[in-house]
Amino acid sequence: MMKIQSGVTTILMLMLLLCAEIPVHAADKKLTSLLAPYDEWYFNFLYPNALPADVTYVELLDTDGILYRYRALDGTIPSSTTVAEWEDDLSVGMASFNKAKNPPQAMHFCWDSIIDKKVYETWITFGYPVWEMMLTPYPSPWDASVQEYRRYLVIGLAPEGKVRVWLENT
Template sequence: MKTITSLLSLLLLTGCTSGNAQEQHGTIKAPWDEWYFTFSTPKALPAQVTLVKLLDTDGYGYVFRTIDQPQGKSVGTWSQYIGKGYSPFNKAKSPPQMIKFCWDSIIDKKVYETTLFFSRDTQHKMMSSEPDWANPKETYYFRYMVIGLAPKGKVRVWLQNNGNPNLLLTSTQITTVSGKDLDMCAGVTNSDFNYGYDDDIKEFIKDKKYPYGSW
């Protein structure tokens, strides 16, 4: 943990000069070229991710400012099949040690800062494979991560699971803060929370009790 924290501190001091990932160190040989992470939100309870920093298992540091934004249709609780698979922006070479990101919860009218620390079990699972459910002659790798962002700053993480319900990564350490506890995300936002809700949000939350489901 001390090594990860030291590398994270170095990563957070590293600037970003483009919209895509910035690599800092070397690589390891993975059974795939890249893995992907996407974000999801419940239906009509939107959020926007504004900044992502990632440290992978080989010491690569990535900074993302151009981000494949959350999409989702879950109502009341998370669907077992959320996630888009490939992403044109959110990708890395080796499994993650940690991901730290800033996100605007439009429904909460708050900025949140979330840190995810991943276990070796998750990293090993991402390097494993099995026959693809749609075509057994093809190989399926568990390299598609989904991060769910819900009201009250609730965050969950899954791996998509070869045609089966997503695998909830229960060993992931998840910490989310807001307000005066923001660090990396202090002053980082793309949202005007004084604007109010769009009509589709107003219609969806009408007569519902916050936080509009169990997340």
């Protein structure tokens, strides 16, 4: 059963590739421009205050066509400042396990909402605007001579399967 499920997941990820804005078989020059100029980028999951959620599995397809599978993830982080609605400026720290080399094309993850006692499966596809934000350097707010990149993806999980994504710089 696990082999069939894994095969189905792989087929679904390949279908996502075909629907992506820049397919894997695109010109090498176009693909090369989507490779990260930094070692890795990070992603973390968080949930609103007193509404716990737990991520159990993640699959991530990057712009270089590499499929990552995460079974051991960094813990889902509570956001004590998020009560009635999501904050615009969230900081969750650096991940130890949740990282990849190049920007994401697609992400698939399974998570449990403890409050509504349901398991959710979420698919997110990323396109050129996100890749451009992740690959374009900008001057550091602390030192204009230093170039930084937006390489921290924060994914908020709320009851009823609601998901929100932020791209952060620190």
